[in-house]
Amino acid sequence: MTETFKPPSQADVAALAGVSSQTVSRVANERSNVDEETRQRVLSAMQVLGYRPNSAARALVTGRFRMLGVISFSLSAHGNSRTLQAISEAAQTAGYSVNLVGPESQTGGAMRKAFSKLTGQGVDGIIMIEAQILDHPDLRLPSGVPVVVADGDPDQLHPSVDNNQAVGAEAATAHLLGLGHRTVWHLAGPQDSYSARRRAAAWFSTLKRAGAPVPAVLYGDWxxxxxxxxxxxxxxxxxxxxxxxxxxxxxxxxxxxxREAGREVPRDVSVIGYDDIPESGFFHPPLTTVHQDFEEVGRLCVSLLLDQLAHGHRPGGEERSMVTPQLVVRESTAPPPR
Known part of the structure; x- marks a missing residue:
């Protein structure tokens, strides 16, 4: 007959640590009214026995699930994946897990469905990464759960963390003008991208201030x-x-x-990118680009969300952090041909 495995109980931990079950409960629920020596003895007993506190029961006591939700439409995008990794690491450091949802489309219905799925699974707060759909006039999210937005809240409806796209695009455009180019063409991202629109707007204003001709914008898909x-x-x-x-x-x-058309970079055409992906220094030639600190964005998102949880949910977009990008000059830019 096969013996049924019985997971260790709170009473088992209490017996091994030489404390009461109530003390084990206080440690499991992260209460402060336990001296440090006793707390460490209980934590050690939990580790020895492989005891895992019941998260649902703990949530009833503390009002916290120790879980953060993340919504991201494009998980394969370089910036989104780096931001998500930083969110996961910062959440883990703070004692939280992360539940990720990738909506099937960028519609109000898909966003509401993703939001409902996360709240139904018991998350304490939600981070949305580059959610362009937030500027849709018919979309209003429920107000009961704290929300932080990374790079994608044009109307500032929620606390947010943004890369300063205007500073980065201005630096890129000014760098090329400073090399002596008469004007700068712009290959933009998709028109529905909030980040792409901000970069294009800064490129346009930089050319106008310099009195340079403004070519028509060309749109790609990243x-x-x-x-x-x-x-x-x-x-x-x-x-x-x-x-x-x-x-x-x-x-x-x-x-x-x-290059295939016989125009060499940078001898004939200077090219500058944006993001500073790890491979950009190994392009031929190495790419001048704008470095974005996606890791800092992720860390600040978690910090802002945990601040709301600690001090009470404060709806509205008045809390906003900006991360400044840096121009990285390599070998793909040079003065124009004579």
């Missing part, structure tokens, strides 16, 4: 393939000597198209 397709068109225009590309992947495709 992929190297779209950069390649648009690069083939730009390669035919000999007036194109500098291009600011809204991300590094599209810049990679653009450089390939230019």
């Amino acid at each position: 992929s190297a393939g779209s950069g390649y397709a648009i690069g083939r068109r730009l390669a035919e225009d000999k007036d194109v000597t500098a291009v600011f590309v809204a991300n590094d992947h599209m810049a990679l495709g653009l450089i390939k198209a230019l």
Whole structure:
């Protein structure tokens, strides 16, 4: 006859640690009214026995599930994946787990469904990564759960953490103008992307302030393939000597198209990207780009959310943190050909 495994109980922990079951409960629920020596003895007994506190029961006592929800539409995007990793690490350090949901589409219905799924599974708060749908006029999320938005709340309806896209795009454009280029073409990201729109707006205003001609914006989809397709068109225009590309992947495709057309980077055309992906320093030539600190964005998102949990949920977008990007100059930019 097979013996049924019985997981260790709170009473087992209490017996091993030489304390009462009530003391074990206080330690499991992270109460402060336990001296440190006793707390460590109980934690050691839990580890020895493999005891796991019942999270549902603990939530009834503390009002906390120790779980943060994350909603992200594009998990494969470089910035989103780096931000998510930092969120997971910061949450773990703070004693929280992370529950991730990737909605099937960027619609109000999909967003509400994702939000309901997370709240139904017992999360203490939710972080949304680059949720462009938040600016939809018909979308209003329930107000009972704290929410923090990373790079995607144009109307500032919620506390948020943003990369300062305007500073980064201005630095990229000004760098090319400073090298002596008459103007700078722009290969933007998708028009429905909040980040792409902010980069394009800063590129436009920088050219206007400099009195430089403003070429028509070209739109890609963040992929190297779209950069390649648009690069083939730009390669035919000999007036194109500098291009600011809204991300590094599209810049990679653009450089390939230019080279195939016989236009060398940076001898004939300077190219600057955005994001500073790990591979950008190994492009041919190494890519001048704008470095975004996605890890800092993730850490600040968790910090802002935990602050709301600790001091009471404060709805509204008045709490906003900005992370400043840095221009990284490599070998893909140079003065224009003479």
